[in-house]
Amino acid sequence: MKPNRQIGIAGTVAAAGVALGAAAFGAFLSRRHDGGGDDAPQFARRSNHGDHALVGRTVTIRKPAAELYAFWRDFSNLPQFMENVESIAEQGGARSRATWTIKAPGGTTVELRTEIVGETENERIAWASVEGSDIETRGEVTFTPAPGDRGTRVSLHIEYDAPGGAVGRAIAKAFQREPEVQARHDLKRFKMLMETGEIATSARRKSETRAAKQQENA
Amino acid sequence: MMRALTWQGTHDVRVDSVPDPEIVNPRDAILKVTSTAICGSDLHLYDGVIPGVIPGDILGHEFMGEVVETGKDSTLKKGQRVVVPFTISCGGCFHCKIQQYSACENSNPAEKQDMSATLYGHPMSALFGYSHLTGGYSGGQAEYARVPFSDVGPIVVPDHLDDDQVLFLSDILPTGWMGAENAEIQPDDTVAVWGCGPVGLFAVQSALIMGASKVIAIDHYPHRLELAKQLGAEVINFKTTDVREALMEMSGGIGVDAVIDAVGMESHGFAVDNMLDMVKQKVGMGADRASALKQAILAVRAGGRVSIPGVYGGMTDKFPLGALMEKGLKVNSGQTHVQKYTKPLLDKIEDGTIDTTFLISHRLPLEEAARGYKNFREQQDSWTKVVLKPGTQKEQAA
Incomplete structure (x- = not known):
């Protein structure tokens, strides 16, 4: 973790928590099913996951895996449903390096630099932060066919070294951007976008949508 | 600006001037509301027993009107008369595909799903003009209303049927x-x-x-x-x-x-x-x-x-x-899967099997909505159903 000089330690701690949730990353497939006596994913366990935080969630989306995979694999699409991700710039290269610009409290931003660390076409995309990133994280999204014509089960896992642990998450939570909540909402928005072509809002005017309000606050 | 019935607190509803709605999402349509009813479940809001209602919320989930504006992915056309189901449903999710429209997974905004998910184990879908548990969408007791997923919900009604004959397709008849x-x-x-x-x-x-x-x-x-x-x-x-x-x-x-x-x-x-x-x-x-x-x-x-x-x-x-x-x-x-029933019930209205007009006891201009709530609640024997007519004066409404 590199402190960001401009926003100070507390800000960085909060921002990192924020960023992780906002970006809604994945976690380690290899660790997902470790250490339990049942078939539930690790993120559903009651016990702690050690000194790192783990966030995970599954939704079923009524679309073929290939379509969902293709959308996700183009990282520049992700800000459409990841509310706190301002933009993702792809640098390309063999490991598809990308820089995520993530909104943080106080109108600041932090940068997450990632590369793809594993992928199987139409099934799985895994990424991890690289040297120079403001945040250390690993993420993974998997696409598994659901039974019958129910579409695809999309699981998102994030593992990150929570800076400041509980304190960092508490600060992030105060800003309504607690990673787990944010990841869950982002995944729901992904489902909405894929199934309906839009993201549900009860705003009566364009200026009243959450996206518009965030723009205003930034 | 338009006029709309807003919730202010227990037994306190008022007609206020609020900004007009506009097209927000591609599948939206904007309706000019011609008839909107007060529902018994609006009285639960009026009595303050439903959580998640915020002062200023526009009530009303039984409404119909004329299409005045359409988003680029709406299938409606300007000038069409439509009745709007009170359940907001996307038409594309698992539940919509098996006609369990009131369990739509996509209509309640993501950030509003947590409350009902905690209460019921699963998030509720969205409803018009009700609690923020069900999305906090503005209702139809107003001059204009924004209708999301307008290609799925609203049913076009033929001109030879008047509002009183078809309005209740929005909720109470299918329910x-x-x-x-x-x-x-x-x-x-x-x-x-x-x-x-x-x-x-x-x-x-x-x-x-x-x-x-x-x-x-x-x-x-x-x-x-x-x-x-x-x-x-x-x-x-x-x-x-x-x-x-x-x-x-x-x-x-x-x-x-x-x-x-x-x-x-x-x-x-x-x-x-x-x-x-x-x-x-x-x-x-x-x-x-x-x-x-x-x-x-x-x-x-x-x-x-x-x-x-x-x-x-x-x-x-x-x-x-x-x-x-x-x-x-x-x-x-369950909440009614309204979209499943609108067409078959419209057919039954058209062929004369079902008449709904016997129910209406009072027709009021929107401006008198607060009186409508009060009397509907306090004089349940004689005030069986109140229909509000935005854009009309007293004599016309009656």
């Missing part, structure tokens, strides 16, 4: 119909309906259309019982008659085959448990009063069906679970 359908009526059945409000009356009408040999309607308002009688029901006044005893006798000592609770969470009644529930509701312990449902479960025959179109939001005390299990009852419930 009464689904209430009867959920009673799984067989020929020769005797069916009892608690509550002769709009939904109860439409459930009576629907049950008879579905072939019930006898429908017994239960209420205490003489005028409402009279309406039920006119539809073809036998009636029981629970204030003067022992309901369970009467139902046993009227069903030949067997018990009724199916029961429909069209009352819901604010039921009246003299039972001790109901009084306790009422006190708890007042002091914020929030137990749903469910005297009608409890009575219905005791009255239905063994192996019978219990249908619950009446609205409940929370918990209830002293629920006769033993009777439910020991008698082997089947329970069907």
Whole structure:
């Protein structure tokens, strides 16, 4: 973790928590099913996951895996449903390096630099932060066919070294951007976008949508 | 700016000037509202027993009007007259595809799903003009309304049918119909309906259309019982008659085959448990009063069906679970899958099988909406249904 000089330690701690949730990353497939006596994913366990935080969630989306995979694999699409991700710039290269610009409290931003660390076409995309990133994280999204014509089960896992642990998450939570909540909402928005072509809002005017309000606050 | 009925607090609703709605998402349409009704479930909001209502919220989930603007992915055309289902449904998710529209997974905004997910285990779908638990969408008791997923919900109505004939396709007619359908009526059945409000009356009408040999309607308002009688029901006044005893006798000592609770969470009644529930509701312990449902479960025959179109939001005390299990009852419930029923019911209105206009007791301009709420609540016998007519003056509305 590199402190960001401009926003100070507390800000960085909060921002990192924020960023992780906002970006809604994945976690380690290899660790997902470790250490339990049942078939539930690790993120559903009651016990702690050690000194790192783990966030995970599954939704079923009524679309073929290939379509969902293709959308996700183009990282520049992700800000459409990841509310706190301002933009993702792809640098390309063999490991598809990308820089995520993530909104943080106080109108600041932090940068997450990632590369793809594993992928199987139409099934799985895994990424991890690289040297120079403001945040250390690993993420993974998997696409598994659901039974019958129910579409695809999309699981998102994030593992990150929570800076400041509980304190960092508490600060992030105060800003309504607690990673787990944010990841869950982002995944729901992904489902909405894929199934309906839009993201549900009860705003009566364009200026009243959450996206518009965030723009205003930034 | 437009005029709209806003919720300000318990027993405090006002017509205010608010900014016009606009197209926000591609599948939206904007309606100029021509008719909008006050629903019995609006009274739950009026009475302050539904959580998640915020001062300034525009109420109203029974409305229809003229399409004045369409988003690029709307299939509606300007000038069309449409009735809007109160349930907001995307049409593309698992639940919509199996016609469980009121369980739509995508209409309630992501950030608003947590409250109901905590309460019920799963998030609710969105409804117009109700709580923020159900999305916080502005309702139709206004001059204009934004209608999301306008390619799925609204049904275009032919010009030869006037508003009064089709408005109730938005909620209470399909809700009464689904209430009867959920009673799984067989020929020769005797069916009892608690509550002769709009939904109860439409459930009576629907049950008879579905072939019930006898429908017994239960209420205490003489005028409402009279309406039920006119539809073809036998009636029981629970204030003067022992309901369970009467139902046993009227069903030949067997018990009724199916029961429909069209009352819901604010039921009246003299039972001790109901009084306790009422006190708890007042002091914020929030137990749903469910005297009608409890009575219905005791009255239905063994192996019978219990249908619950009446609205409940929370918990209830002293629920006769033993009777439910020991008698082997089947329970069907839920918010109405309105989109599933609009077309078949429109057909029944067109061919004259169903008439809904008998229900309307009052037509008011939107500006008088607050008076409509007050009287609908306080004079339930004579104010059976209030229809608001935005854009009209008093004389025209009547």
